[in-house]
Amino acid sequence: MNYSTRVNICGVHINRYSFDEVVEQIVHHVIARSAPQYVVTPNAQHIVILQHDSLFRKIYQKALLVVPDGVPLLWAAKLFGTPLSGRVNGTDLFERLCQVSSERGLKVFLLGGRPGASDKTAQVLQARYPNLQIVGKYCPPYGFESDSKELQRINSAVQEAAPDILFVALGAPKQEYWIYDNYQQLGVPVSIGIGVSFELVSGMIKRAPKIMQGAGLEWLFRLIVEPQRLCQRYLVGNTVFILLVLRQKFSFSKL
Numbered sequence: 001m002n003y004s005t006r007v008n009i010c011g012v013h014i015n016r017y018s019f020d021e022v023v024e025q026i027v028h029h030v031i032a033r034s035a036p037q038y039v040v041t042p043n044a045q046h047i048v049i050l051q052h053d054s055l056f057r058k059i060y061q062k063a064l065l066v067v068p069d070g071v072p073l074l075w076a077a078k079l080f081g082t083p084l085s086g087r088v089n090g091t092d093l094f095e096r097l098c099q100v101s102s103e104r105g106l107k108v109f110l111l112g113g114r115p116g117a118s119d120k121t122a123q124v125l126q127a128r129y130p131n132l133q134i135v136g137k138y139c140p141p142y143g144f145e146s147d148s149k150e151l152q153r154i155n156s157a158v159q160e161a162a163p164d165i166l167f168v169a170l171g172a173p174k175q176e177y178w179i180y181d182n183y184q185q186l187g188v189p190v191s192i193g194i195g196v197s198f199e200l201v202s203g204m205i206k207r208a209p210k211i212m213q214g215a216g217l218e219w220l221f222r223l224i225v226e227p228q229r230l231c232q233r234y235l236v237g238n239t240v241f242i243l244l245v246l247r248q249k250f251s252f253s254k255l
Contacts, residue, residue, distance in 0.1 A: 006066070007082045009073055010047050010244040011057075014066050018085040022067050023096050029064065030106060030164045030189040038063055038179045038191040041090040043070030044219075044241035045233055046172055051244065056173045059180045064190070067093070071216030072238070076245045091197040091207070094167055095125075101165060102129035109161050109188070110137040111154070112169035113198030120202035136161035140170075145178065158186050166191040169198045 006013035017025060022039075029037060040046075040063045050057050060066060067088035068074060077084045101108050110118040118137035126132055138157055144150040158166060166188040168175045175193035183191050199205040207213075208221035223234045 007077045007080070007084055008248075009076050009080070010051070010241075010248055012042060012047055012050055012060060012066065014042065014068050014073065014077070014084065016085050017065070017067065017088075019088050019092070019096075021085070022065060022088050022093065023100060025065060026097065026165070026190050026192075027100055027104065027106075031104070034189065036183050036187055036189060036191070038183050038193075039065045039067065040176060040193060041067055041069040041088065041093070041195075042073065043068075044072045045070075045237045047073070047244065048237050048240045049173055053173065055180075056176060059173075059176050062180075071218075072241060075216065076248075079245065079249055089213070090192075090194045091200050093192070094194045094197045095201060097165060097167075097192075098125050098132055099129055102132035105131075105133070106164040107133040107135045107162070108165045108167060109135055109158055109163035110167050110169070110198065111140070111158070112171075112175065113139055113196075114204065115139055117169070117198035117202055117204055120204065121198040124201055124203070135163050145174065155182060155186060158188065162187075164189055167197070168193050169195060171195055 006015055015022070026039065040060055042060070050060060068084050069088060069090045071087055074084050074087060098108060100106070110121060112118070113121070118139055122134050122137055126134065136157055138154060140150060140154055144154070166186065168179055168191060170178060170193070172193065172195060175195070179191045179193060196205060200207045206225060208218040212218055212221050219234050219238065223231065
């Protein structure tokens with residue numbers, strides 16, 4: 001890992017690439033048919049989890065790319081005097097990679113999401129990009145990670161489809177755990193955890209207005225839309241993230 005191209009935010013080393021550079025890096029890796037790798041998209045919640053989850057940290061350390069999904073990470077990097085090149089939002093990255101895949105003849109697989117989300121997302125994407133090759137989509141049942149037969153069913157489906165890019169929408173850190181456990185066996189050039197992107201692209205969950213996205217308030221919009229599910233994550237998690245950032249800023253030696 002080349003740390004010179006990364007910014008340290010609370011012990012997590014994040015790539016400085018711009019959005020377009022991240023897309024270019026991923027597509028280059030796929031076309032070169034390099035060894036299977038994966039990409040992670042940290043936000044403030046991930047940073048908090050990584051402080052106490054050693055497996056999650058290990059997964060991050062071995063990722064091909066660690067790209068800043070959350071605007072608060074951009075603010076923190078700027079506060080530290082090591083600015084990043086911009087936000088690499090997971091949903092935007094998903095959509096752009098599907099666009100590029102349709103242009104370059106690359107195959108994609110959609111794994112996860114709520115029931116029906118991958119089907120609706122496939123419809124939206126193929127209407128937008130008629131040449132996009134979606135070679136598979138699958139929504140695992142709740143608790144699949146503890147069911148060996150279901151895990152094998154998923155692996156067999158992905159291996160048979162042989163995609164170039166595997167989009168995994170299982171939520172963090174479950175999606176990262178699953179990718180790490182399976183990416184080498186699956187042989188897919190690039191796997192990416194993208195959270196609730198299927199629901200956002202399909203319209204099952206309304207996305208924040210552009211002005212709120214740009215202002216770093218997409219989390220607030222989602223909290224308003226899904227308060228019961230996201231209250232703990234955002235109100236408590238964001239507060240912890242702020243405290244971690246302040247600790248790094250004013251007493252770096254303690255990190």
